[in-house]
Amino acid sequence: MGWTGKLLHVDLTRGTCERREIPTEILHAYLGGRGLGVRLMRDFFRLDPFDPDMPIIFAVGPLCGTNSPTAARLACVSRSPLTGTIYDCSAGGRFAWRLKAAGLDAIFITGQSAQPAVLAIDGARAELLPAGSLWGKGVKETVASLKERGSVTAIGPAGENGVLYANIMMGEGNSIGRGGLGAVMGGKRLKAITVQGEGTTPVADRERFDAARADVMRLFRASPVIFGELGISEYGTPALVDLMAQRRMAPTENFRATFFADSGNYSGPAIKRECGAKKEGCYGCPIQCKKASAQGEALPEYETVNHFGALNGISDLHAIVRANSLCNELGMDTISAAATLSAFGEARGRFPDASEVASLLADIAHRSGDGELLSLGSRRLAEHLGHSEVSMSVKSLELPAYDPRGAYGMALAYVTSNRGGCHLRAYPISHEILRKPVPTDRFSFSGKARIIKIAEDVNAAVDSLVACKFAFFGATLEEYGELLTAVTGVEYGPEALKAIGERIYLTERFYNCENGFSRKDDTLPERFFTEPGSGGEGIDVPPVDRERFSEELQKYYRIRGLDENGGFGGRNILEELP
Amino acid sequence: MRDQIDKYTEKLLADRSACPDGIAFAAQDDVLITAGAQGLAELAGNTLSRLNSLALVAARPSLPFADFLIARADEQEECIVPQDTETRTFLHDIPFLRQKDLSGDPSPVLAKLLGNRKGVIVEGVGIVAVGAITVEQAFINYSSVFHSTFVKYLQDVLADGFKLPGEREAFEEFRSHWLRPLSATGLDFVPSLPGDKEAILAEIERVGRYTVERGLVDSFFGNISAVAGELIYISQTAASLDELKGCIDPVPADNSSTTGITASSELLAHRKIYEQTGSRVILHGHPKFAVVMSMLCDRKKECSIKDCWKDCPHVRDLGGTPVVAGEIGAGGLAKRVPPVIGASGSAIVYGHGVFTLGREGFGEAFASMVDVENFCREEYFRRVEEEML
Ligand code: SF4
Ligand SMILES: [Zn+2]
Ligand SMILES: [Zn+2]
Numbered sequence: 031m032g033w034t035g036k037l038l039h040v041d042l043t044r045g046t047c048e049r050r051e052i053p054t055e056i057l058h059a060y061l062g063g064r065g066l067g068v069r070l071m072r073d074f075f076r077l078d079p080f081d082p083d084m085p086i087i088f089a090v091g092p093l094c095g096t097n098s099p100t101a102a103r104l105a106c107v108s109r110s111p112l113t114g115t116i117y118d119c120s121a122g123g124r125f126a127w128r129l130k131a132a133g134l135d136a137i138f139i140t141g142q143s144a145q146p147a148v149l150a151i152d153g154a155r156a157e158l159l160p161a162g163s164l165w166g167k168g169v170k171e172t173v174a175s176l177k178e179r180g181s182v183t184a185i186g187p188a189g190e191n192g193v194l195y196a197n198i199m200m201g202e203g204n205s206i207g208r209g210g211l212g213a214v215m216g217g218k219r220l221k222a223i224t225v226q227g228e229g230t231t232p233v234a235d236r237e238r239f240d241a242a243r244a245d246v247m248r249l250f251r252a253s254p255v256i257f258g259e260l261g262i263s264e265y266g267t268p269a270l271v272d273l274m275a276q277r278r279m280a281p282t283e284n285f286r287a288t289f290f291a292d293s294g295n296y297s298g299p300a301i302k303r304e305c306g307a308k309k310e311g312c313y314g315c316p317i318q319c320k321k322a323s324a325q326g327e328a329l330p331e332y333e334t335v336n337h338f339g340a341l342n343g344i345s346d347l348h349a350i351v352r353a354n355s356l357c358n359e360l361g362m363d364t365i366s367a368a369a370t371l372s373a374f375g376e377a378r379g380r381f382p383d384a385s386e387v388a389s390l391l392a393d394i395a396h397r398s399g400d401g402e403l404l405s406l407g408s409r410r411l412a413e414h415l416g417h418s419e420v421s422m423s424v425k426s427l428e429l430p431a432y433d434p435r436g437a438y439g440m441a442l443a444y445v446t447s448n449r450g451g452c453h454l455r456a457y458p459i460s461h462e463i464l465r466k467p468v469p470t471d472r473f474s475f476s477g478k479a480r481i482i483k484i485a486e487d488v489n490a491a492v493d494s495l496v497a498c499k500f501a502f503f504g505a506t507l508e509e510y511g512e513l514l515t516a517v518t519g520v521e522y523g524p525e526a527l528k529a530i531g532e533r534i535y536l537t538e539r540f541y542n543c544e545n546g547f548s549r550k551d552d553t554l555p556e557r558f559f560t561e562p563g564s565g566g567e568g569i570d571v572p573p574v575d576r577e578r579f580s581e582e583l584q585k586y587y588r589i590r591g592l593d594e595n596g597g598f599g600g601r602n603i604l605e606e607l608p
Numbered sequence: 609m610r611d612q613i614d615k616y617t618e619k620l621l622a623d624r625s626a627c628p629d630g631i632a633f634a635a636q637d638d639v640l641i642t643a644g645a646q647g648l649a650e651l652a653g654n655t656l657s658r659l660n661s662l663a664l665v666a667a668r669p670s671l672p673f674a675d676f677l678i679a680r681a682d683e684q685e686e687c688i689v690p691q692d693t694e695t696r697t698f699l700h701d702i703p704f705l706r707q708k709d710l711s712g713d714p715s716p717v718l719a720k721l722l723g724n725r726k727g728v729i730v731e732g733v734g735i736v737a738v739g740a741i742t743v744e745q746a747f748i749n750y751s752s753v754f755h756s757t758f759v760k761y762l763q764d765v766l767a768d769g770f771k772l773p774g775e776r777e778a779f780e781e782f783r784s785h786w787l788r789p790l791s792a793t794g795l796d797f798v799p800s801l802p803g804d805k806e807a808i809l810a811e812i813e814r815v816g817r818y819t820v821e822r823g824l825v826d827s828f829f830g831n832i833s834a835v836a837g838e839l840i841y842i843s844q845t846a847a848s849l850d851e852l853k854g855c856i857d858p859v860p861a862d863n864s865s866t867t868g869i870t871a872s873s874e875l876l877a878h879r880k881i882y883e884q885t886g887s888r889v890i891l892h893g894h895p896k897f898a899v900v901m902s903m904l905c906d907r908k909k910e911c912s913i914k915d916c917w918k919d920c921p922h923v924r925d926l927g928g929t930p931v932v933a934g935e936i937g938a939g940g941l942a943k944r945v946p947p948v949i950g951a952s953g954s955a956i957v958y959g960h961g962v963f964t965l966g967r968e969g970f971g972e973a974f975a976s977m978v979d980v981e982n983f984c985r986e987e988y989f990r991r992v993e994e995e996m997l
Contacts, residue, residue, distance in 0.1 A: 257938035525723025528660040585638040
């Protein structure tokens with residue numbers, strides 16, 4: 031129950047699609063989504079991201095297909111060409127739900143097609159179709175031309191051309207972003223996947239399920255961040271713009287400052303007013319945190335407005351919205367695109383102005399002109415320009431819109447994240463800024479090593495369920511454990527789920543270490559240790575204390591059972607795990 | 609972390625929910641530390657080291673209610689299910705371990721239970737509660753379990769009388785010695801709230817502290833606000849009312865900024881109350897007798913509504929204070945309280961707590977919360993006596 035126990039194995043080189051069983055122990059031990067994908071990478075993680083044999087995996091979770099709040103999601107897992115780390119990303123949309131309805135827990139794709147191809151799944155049938163006519167097309171057109179085949183996930187020109195931060199775009203406007211898995215898909219010459227299915231996901235204990243669902247919904251209603259009148263259901267994640275400005279931690283001008291006087295232009299209320307934002311969101315999600323314009327155009331998220339805004343010194347909301355739409359259409363990550371432009375801006379002494387952004391983005395996706403260099407992301411660009419200090423990234427992944435000088439848990443979380451500088455792993459914003467489940471002191475390292483470790487475990491489980499992190503501004507693993515137990519008939523409590531999360535986290539870390547990552551990669555750009563942020567209104571934003579930072583990182587390693595270098599001390603952890 | 613443990617030990621002593629010689633904490637950063645009463649500290653440490661959490665408190669409650677609830681429970685029951693809003697929303701139910709099932713080191717089985725729930729009762733030992741990421745969280749969970757067992761026991765006694773030897777004596781002892789008279793006397797309030805920010809913040813901070821000191825709220829539940837011109841100053845979500853410095857959000861009345869996303873989940877209720885009553889300040893707490901009494905309904909037998917706490921459409925009355933149903937935050941409370949609170953200046957929410965208003969300042973709001981709770985307390989004991997005759 032909960033799982034279908036099947037994956038679709040697709041070999042693009044040979045042009046074959048076949049259904050295979052997934053052992054039940056693996057499903058019980060890794061749940062689905064991120065965990066299942068990471069487990070399935072065990073024999074492949076050493077391959078180069080662009081090696082044809084490198085798998086790209088799409089995996090749903092046991093709750094998908096039920097009306098568990100926020101659980102119609104999937105994880106996409108592979109190795110990132112941008113960071114070189116193991117990589118996963120969670121995305122919503124009808125695709126996940128239909129994949130499950132087609133009787134699948136996962137799609138496992140390897141090989142490289144001789145010609146551009148589309149993978150079409152329709153219930154028990156799966157086939158590879160020629161896609162020559164779609165190659166070179168934008169995301170909208172691609173999705174539109176395939177829509178009678180069900181839900182679509184596709185790459186745009188950025189993925190085809192190997193932009194290192196190319197996305198895979200879900201037809202309904204969600205994206206598999208950040209780490210460049212669009213380029214991995216493009217390298218395989220797989221333009222799109224379509225899926226259609228009729229199956230339903232049975233629930234083992236309906237009464238228990240309904241009770242757990244009611245508990246979750248009650249907690250959503252009790253959470254100001256979720257359903258509060260100023261929360262994300264109302265304003266989307268740009269609800270954070272005003273808050274980050276007020277807390278003086280909005281990355282500005284490539285992180286030279288942490289306050290942007292014009293951020294009010296793209297705050298939640300401003301977007302609502304200027305763009306007539308209406309509620310949108312992932313399929314089956316009661317929160318509906320995504321927003322669309324009156325014309326149905328997806329509106330940008332918090333990280334995107336800040337990075338095309340403050341980070342590049344741009345205050346024109348409409349230019350920001352256009353940049354977001356363009357990235358979606360070309361199929362590339364907004365955070366990395368904007369941050370790479372910003373690094374470029376600092377290196378050449380001039381940030382791009384609002385009117386210049388669109389053409390630069392097009393150049394990136396087509397790798398023409400400056401776009402060739404920009405398509406490699408900020409770390410490679412900065413090194414090429416002889417200014418490695420301007421890349422504001424960790425493990426080559428561009429930092430999102432939470433300045434680490436304004437929240438020390440975030441500082442630590444950026445460097446311990448297995449996929450590089452990302453805010454969504456330990457997600458300390460939840461307690462350091464949004465006070466959930468309880469507040470912690472954002473300017474203190476005290477206790478943070480353990481807190482980050484626990485949160486990484488929790489979120490690895492959440493990403494494997496696969497539920498949305500935003501649900502946890504209200505609910506906890508207690509209620510999601512109940513949902514899972516009710517659906518699968520297997521008892522899972524929070525502690526059991528955290529143990530699963532820990533297993534997943536350690537597997538990822540092990541893969542990375544085997545690929546040469548260590549302590550030296552677990553660090554922040556120099557700027558954060560030497561330059562202050564923009565204090566004001568009674569808030570002081572000093573540089574991060576390097577010594578306390580290292581001390582806390584060492585503590586973190588000890589808590590994780592790692593050696594001083596952040597490694598496994600010769601231990602082969604995989605032999606110890608199911 | 610030691611300073612945190614000291615701080616929350618002090619709080620447990622100040623709110624008199626735990627016995628002075630029966631409090632222990634454990635916390636783990638890279639190493640495990642324990643502090644407090646010896647046996648309990650050991651239990652706390654052994655249990656926490658089996659959990660992927662940061663802190664744990666094990667303390668003997670100052671009232672025997674939790675133990676009585678276990679002793680009164682049916683043989684096959686493994687948890688108690690209080691009906692108050694705090695439990696319903698955050699704890700769900702409270703598992704317990706019976707004395708007779710304890711043999712040797714209880715920490716493995718305790719850890720197992722705490723792997724699923726925030727707090728557990730161990731008969732004859734105490735309440736053990738876990739904090740996933742902070743010491744404060746362990747304290748909050750302890751406090752919620754204490755609150756919930758207190759409320760449930762009083763409800764059960766009223767419904768079923770005493771069943772165990774020693775119960776009546778303990779109840780009398782609680783009534784005559786543990787409970788203290790509740791009053792607003794000796795407290796200073798600014799008679800008419802000024803308009804300037806600093807003065808407003810100072811007054812909110814002070815009154816917040818009073819509500820904790822006088823036992824009108826438990827753990828971090830409850831909130832407080834004042835309106836001035838276009839701004840509502842309101843305590844932040846998850847803020848302890850006795851520590852509001854830096855934890856009060858000014859929220860524009862026209863929603864032009866979202867910095868108030870961190871404001872209390874009852875922001876909407878407060879906003880609507882201001883709109884409909886023209887009052888200046890609002891106080892919201894969870895005084896226990898009001899919570900108990902709000903759940904008594906004489907229509908229970910003939911009423912077809914199952915989920916009274918959220919669905920009951922009736923406005924009942926407790927000594928002139930209207931009682932309505934409704935859930936926290938975006939639930940129905942924000943709809944049901946504002947229309948009824950204006951006339952009496954106070955309202956009780958089913959199973960949840962009390963809202964009171966001040967037209968000029970907090971003096972009125974505070975006094976009326978004390979009055980509501982005192983009425984409910986007297987009424988409770990009156991009914992107990994009536995039932996027991
Ligand atoms: S909260 Fe937002 S991102 Fe999360 S599942 Fe719902 S709509 Fe999607
Ligand atoms: Zn309340
Ligand atoms: Zn009723």
